[in-house]
């Protein structure tokens with residue numbers, strides 16, 4: 001390979017032509033492919049379309065190296081599943097596996113073999129629009145979902161199944177700490193201690209690499225003043241050296257070029273040199289590596305062995321994906337629309353993500369023999385409940401709306417609809433047995449570059465709820481949103497509130513399934529809901545401080561003008577039935593550090609019972625607290641969860657192993673030191689992060 005051909009493998013361009021069958025092809029991309037100056041293309045799909053471009057690379061260029069096509073398949077290709085934050089609310093990574101299984105077939109048959117997913121950015125920032133795209137505020141939950149998605153996309157951790165026609169290469173993103181943006185403003189500064197980086201933001205990525213993630217995408221932000229796209233500490237020292245990552249790092253869009261705007265690089269050549277010597281392997285969209293690479297190699301600014309290493313990483317994945325053997329996809333096998341089975345899977349997933357936030361006097365489920373139901377609000381008839389990063393499907397296959405699904409779920413009822421006008425909604429409520437108020441956020445209000453400074457329900461919606469409430473008629477509220485919201489006074493008055501998130505192509509059907517009890521909601525909040533935006537950051541896995549809140553003591557950590565604690569805590573979620581959980585019982589009172597280092601664990605058992613009158617799901621959550629350590633530890637750390645389905649009166653015992661990884665923490669050592677310290681650990685178990693029951697364990 002010539003230096004220019006090597007540099008070409010490190011270049012990814014975005015597709016600007018039509019991306020359906022028979023669409024146009026952009027000359028720049030074709031020319032680069034023909035000249036062997038192109039390694040990958042993103043935002044292209046369609047079997048005929050990708051084959052046409054692939055043919056140019058394989059048959060016209062000197063070496064015939066196939067192109068790698070990548071796309072953001074974050075929660076569905078044609079069949080949109082619930083947004084990832086909603087999937088995390090299921091506290092069941094199987095939901096993500098189901099999503100990936102459907103997406104693999106649809107994506108692969110459309111010529112794409114690489115998805116820029118899963119996103120695993122832990123965040124404590126509900127103002128940040130991309131909170132919708134990850135698995136919430138907890139590292140352990142993010143890690144569980146990241147691993148599930150990667151394994152479902154890629155198969156075996158050694159990459160041996162990537163060539164199968166139902167597999168995709170995954171991409172762990174965004175490396176790293178993107179969710180720590182100051183003020184929740186996208187792309188903003190991220191600055192934190194090494195221990196916080198390693199204890200909160202890195203664990204999902206380490207789990208992803210251990211699960212065999214084929215690629216990693218760099219983050220737009222700085223980490224400790226050094227942009228992630230040029231950060232040798234994170235990309236080289238941690239990711240490649242400490243973790244032995246042998247896949248490749250792709251930039252996020254023009255992230256290499258943006259090193260200039262960061263004030264880190266002087267010009268494009270400098271940006272390319274800084275990025276690729278820090279561990280970058282492929283440049284997306286901006287073209288500094290192909291424009292300046294040859295002179296950088298000649299000057300030694302880009303060492304040839306670094307160039308060869310990056311090229312080898314890219315080619316290894318192309319071989320593993322079978323691109324050299326089968327560069328083209330079978331146009332006759334192309335999936336062109338959601339199948340009934342895919343829709344059913346999306347509907348089941350959306351129902352499993354629902355969180356019953358409150359339900360007074362069993363306002364829910366609705367009686368199946370209702371004579372009349374009013375469905376009102378700005379999203380009552382919305383067919384765009386896909387959410388952010390919804391893939392090509394959202395442009396072609398509308399969501400099932402709530403009102404449409406209610407009509408189907410209650411065929412004998414008179415179902416009326418009113419939109420955003422409060423007086424019309426009140427009129428409809430007065431004439432109905434019950435009113436379903438569907439409020440929340442337009443999908444455009446979350447996602448990339450969609451931070452909100454005020455995270456209450458958008459203008460007019462609280463007034464609409466109040467108008468319905470003022471009629472005195474029965475009503476329930478359904479939220480369709482992409483982030484935690486500040487729930488106003490309306491929440492205290494509402495008889496029942498169901499968190500439905502942006503539920504995807506079958507969102508309305510899943511809402512109706514939950515409203516009428518075909519499904520008993522069992523989800524839990526993967527993020528804290530703050531009382532006010534001024535309270536942010538507020539999250540469950542916080543430090544105690546030296547003066548934790550005490551209502552009887554002035555000089556403690558609090559706000560003068562706000563009740564203490566969040567509106568709704570991490571892990572909160574109700575059911576149409578009730579459950580009790582026992583105190584967590586460690587099977588032994590102590591364990592030594594040597595035993596832990598040798599892989600021994602302490603089992604903690606928790607018994608849960610369905611004390612109600614209908615079958616339902618409860619998610620038992622296990623939290624630990626190292627009560628005295630050389631680095632102040634979170635008051636609780638999630639280290640186990642299990643969603644169980646129990647019939648009325650049934651009981652089951654859940655056992656959680658606690659080992660070294662659960663009881664230790666990373667220190668501020670930049671070289672990475674993980675330790676378990678002697679002393680007492682409190683162990684909490686229950687149905688949310690506020691679980692009162694606890695046991696104790698000593699490490700000797």
Ligand code: GLC
Nearest residue numbers: 042072116173217252253448
């Ligand atoms: C975007 C996103 C990233 C995505 C990429 C390609 O800017 O930050 O998550 O994968 O560009 O679309």
